[in-house]
Every structure is written in C-alpha cells, then in structure tokens.
Amino acid sequence: MNRAISEQSLGLYLHWPFCESKCGYCDFYSVPLKGRDVAPLLSAFAKDLRLRVAECNAPIDTIFWGGGTPTTLEHENLAVALGCIRDAVEDHPVCEFTIEANPATVDDAKARVLVEHSVTRLSLGAQSFHQNELDALERLHIPSDVPEAIRIIRSAGITNYNIDLIFGVGGQTLDSWKESLARAVDLDPPHLACYGLTYEHGTSLTKQLKLGTIQACDEQLEADMFLACKDFLESCGYEHYELSNYAKPGHQCLHNLIYWRNGSYQAVGPSAAGCLRDVRFKNVCDVNEYIRSINEHGHAIAERETISNTERALECLMMRMRLVDGLDLVAFQTCTGINLAENCREAVVRLTQAGLIECDHAKLCMTRRGLLMADTVIRELASELDPPSGMSLNVITSRPSVDS
Numbered sequence: 001m002n003r004a005i006s007e008q009s010l011g012l013y014l015h016w017p018f019c020e021s022k023c024g025y026c027d028f029y030s031v032p033l034k035g036r037d038v039a040p041l042l043s044a045f046a047k048d049l050r051l052r053v054a055e056c057n058a059p060i061d062t063i064f065w066g067g068g069t070p071t072t073l074e075h076e077n078l079a080v081a082l083g084c085i086r087d088a089v090e091d092h093p094v095c096e097f098t099i100e101a102n103p104a105t106v107d108d109a110k111a112r113v114l115v116e117h118s119v120t121r122l123s124l125g126a127q128s129f130h131q132n133e134l135d136a137l138e139r140l141h142i143p144s145d146v147p148e149a150i151r152i153i154r155s156a157g158i159t160n161y162n163i164d165l166i167f168g169v170g171g172q173t174l175d176s177w178k179e180s181l182a183r184a185v186d187l188d189p190p191h192l193a194c195y196g197l198t199y200e201h202g203t204s205l206t207k208q209l210k211l212g213t214i215q216a217c218d219e220q221l222e223a224d225m226f227l228a229c230k231d232f233l234e235s236c237g238y239e240h241y242e243l244s245n246y247a248k249p250g251h252q253c254l255h256n257l258i259y260w261r262n263g264s265y266q267a268v269g270p271s272a273a274g275c276l277r278d279v280r281f282k283n284v285c286d287v288n289e290y291i292r293s294i295n296e297h298g299h300a301i302a303e304r305e306t307i308s309n310t311e312r313a314l315e316c317l318m319m320r321m322r323l324v325d326g327l328d329l330v331a332f333q334t335c336t337g338i339n340l341a342e343n344c345r346e347a348v349v350r351l352t353q354a355g356l357i358e359c360d361h362a363k364l365c366m367t368r369r370g371l372l373m374a375d376t377v378i379r380e381l382a383s384e385l386d387p388p389s390g391m392s393l394n395v396i397t398s399r400p401s402v403d404s
C-alpha cells in the first residue's frame with residue numbers, strides 16, 4: 001500500500017457516537033451505550049456513508065473512524081459496519097484506515113474483524129499509566145488494559161498504532177508524566193499523541209474546576225511537561241511533527257495531516273463535521289435526530305456555510321502553523337491568494353524579535369519557545385488578517401478528533 005497523500009487528498013471522517021461511559025474532559029459528541037440497540041444507527045450510518053461517498057468528486061485517500069468509541073460495537077456489528085465502509089470505498093485508493101479504540105474494548109475477535117476489513121491503523125486512548133490520573137480523568141480502563149490491547153492487535157497483524165497521552169492532569173507530577181511516557185514508549189508505538197488537558201465547556205472536569213473541587217495544573221509545570229515530552233520522545237527516535245503529535249519516520253497520521261494542511265474531508269455520522277473545498281458542514285448532534293433525518297431526508301446536515309476568503313486564510317494559518325516544520329508561504333499564497341509575510345509584517349517582526357517564530361522566504365515556523373505559546377503566536381498573526389468577529393482563534397482547542 002502506497003502511504004502517501006497530496007495537497008489534493010480527500011479524507012473521510014466517520015463518527016460513532018457511543019462510549020462505555022463519558023470521560024470527565026471529553027466534549028466530543030458521545031453518549032453512554034448502556035445496552036442500546038445499535039441496529040437503527042448502523043442502518044442510517046450505512047445510508048449516510050453511501051450517499052456521502054457517492055457525492056465525493058475526488059478519490060478518498062484516508063479514513064478515520066472515531067467518536068465516541070467504534071470498538072464498543074460487538075464484533076458481529078463491528079463486521080457489519082466495516083463491511084459497509086469497505087463496500088462504500090471499494091473504488092477509492094485508501095492508503096490509511098484508522099479506528100479509535102478504548103483499551104478496555106479491544107479483544108481477539110474484534111482485532112480479527114479489523115484486519116479482515118482492511119483497517120490499517122489503531123489509535124488507542126491510554127491517557128496515563130497511573131490509576132489515580134485515570135480516575136481524575138474519569139476514564140473507565142485501567143493501566144494494564146493498554147499493553148494487553150496492544151498485544152492483541154499486534155498478534156492480529158496491526159503493527160501501526162498510536163497511543164494518546166494527556167498531561168496537566170490533577171495529581172500528575174513531572175515524574176509521573178515521564179513515567180507514563182516511558183511506559184508508552186516501551187510498547188513501541190509508531191505514533192504518539194500527547195495533549196495538554198483542556199477544560200472544555202460543559203464537561204464534568206470544567207464543572208468541578210468552577211466549583212473549586214479540582215485545580216488546573218500550574219502553567220510552568222505544564223510547560224515543563226510539554227518540553228520533557230518533546231525531548232524524551234525525540235531522544236527515542238520520534239519526530240515531533242505537529243504541536244501534539246510524534247511519529248517514527250514514515251508513520252505520521254496521514255488523515256490528520258489532511259486537516260492540518262487545511263485539505264478537504266467528507267464526514268459521516270452524528271455530529272461529524274466536514275469541509276469540501278470552501279463549503280463547511282456539520283451533521284446534527286443527536287443520535288435519534290440523525291437517524292430520523294437520514295431516513296426522511298437522506299442527509300443529517302444541520303449547518304452548512306460557504307467560507308469567505310478571509311476565513312479560509314485564517315483557518316489555513318491556524319492549521320498549518322500547528323506543523324512543527326512550519327507554514328509553507330508559497331503553498332499558503334497558492335491556497336489563499338495572500339502573501340502572509342507581507343500582510344502580517346508587523347506581527348512577523350514582533351514575534352521574530354521575541355524569539356517565538358523564525359521566518360525565511362519559504363517558511364514560517366515556531367521556535368521551541370514559540371511552540372509553548374502557540375495560541376499567542378497564532379492570535380498575533382491572525383489579528384493582522386482581519387478575522388471576522390466571533391471567529392475562534394484558539395489553536396490548541398481547534399484540534400481534530402483525539403482519542404477514545
């Protein structure tokens with residue numbers, strides 16, 4: 001399989017809305033499964049998938065099935081869903097097919113089904129190897145589930161896998177974070193995603209923070225954790241290629257690279273958001289409403305908008321600056337018609353003098369110090385592109401689907 005994408009590559013994002021339980025920090029649309037009959041959703045999902053794929057006028061190169069937790073499906077239903085996906089994309093040159101999994105939801109039968117249906121990559125939400133931190137995050141799994149899940153998928157034949165970890169958790173210390181990193185690296189993942197904990201609107205942890213029953217991590221400690229992670233993983237042979245993502249050579253997440261290069265992606269499932277060229281859309285965030293809409297109207301799109309040139313340029317800036325090797329100024333100008341170095345000259349000079357960015361005729365990238373202040377860097381640059389009022393310029397939280 002040729003693992004390569006281009007600026008024209010199209011991704012397909014699929015959203016499965018069920019999890020075993022709701023984690024304390026999660027603001028993705030997901031609801032506890034609680035013995036629910038998944039047949040009506042599977043049927044609507046298959047219909048949505050066929051129609052959305054038929055509508056694509058470019059080849060689909062990558063698939064990412066996240067949520068929620070797709071592996072909450074029993075292996076028989078997992079096979080049904082994957083069979084629908086495989087049939088829908090059979091004429092497309094898919095070179096990467098990722099599925100998200102919670103470590104407690106992986107077993108031999110499911111792993112076999114994944115391999116039989118051409119899943120090439122698994123993304124495992126480990127988050128921490130310390131029980132007190134998993135408890136603080138309100139995770140259901142225990143630390144030993146992670147090596148066991150990896151043993152299972154490796155013996156089924158999936159060797160391309162990602163481990164998600166979170167730093168800045170209540171009760172976490174620099175040493176416990178380093179230990180989680182070391183335990184993860186011992187499992188030889190080709191890819192690691194390491195996110196700082198964010199307190200999103202409406203989550204259980206945000207409510208506790210407001211009530212004062214928990215405290216946010218000290219900013220300096222969080223910065224130390226970020227740099228400890230970068231230094232340790234780079235010393236272990238991982239390339240730091242995106243703010244929060246590290247990969248062994250040749251193992252970057254191609255699907256997420258499409259997001260970060262501000263490419264096009266189709267979207268299927270409740271709450272799934274897509275962007276095809278300049279049209280952005282989002283499906284309804286409710287399982288029952290999604291099923292009803294698909295069955296009655298053939299789609300469940302709740303919001304659709306054509307983005308302006310300025311919004312496109314801002315999104316391009318916010319996404320491409322996440323890449324550690326920087327924003328390609330020529331590609332940016334081709335994509336948006338804007339000469340960024342010229343348009344944002346004052347911010348570029350200010351940020352360069354502050355040691356937060358480096359800019360030459362071809363590239364604009366953040367320095368080691370700039371990576372710690374990515375939000376500030378992006379805001380400063382974006383403010384000179386005249387953002388429409390109300391547009392979020394928060395680079396850290398405008399992230400693709402992260403974990404399960």
Ligand code: SF4
Pocket residue numbers: 018019020021022023026027028030067068069102125403404
């Ligand atoms: S973090 Fe993952 S497992 Fe937890 S509720 Fe969100 S989607 Fe589900």
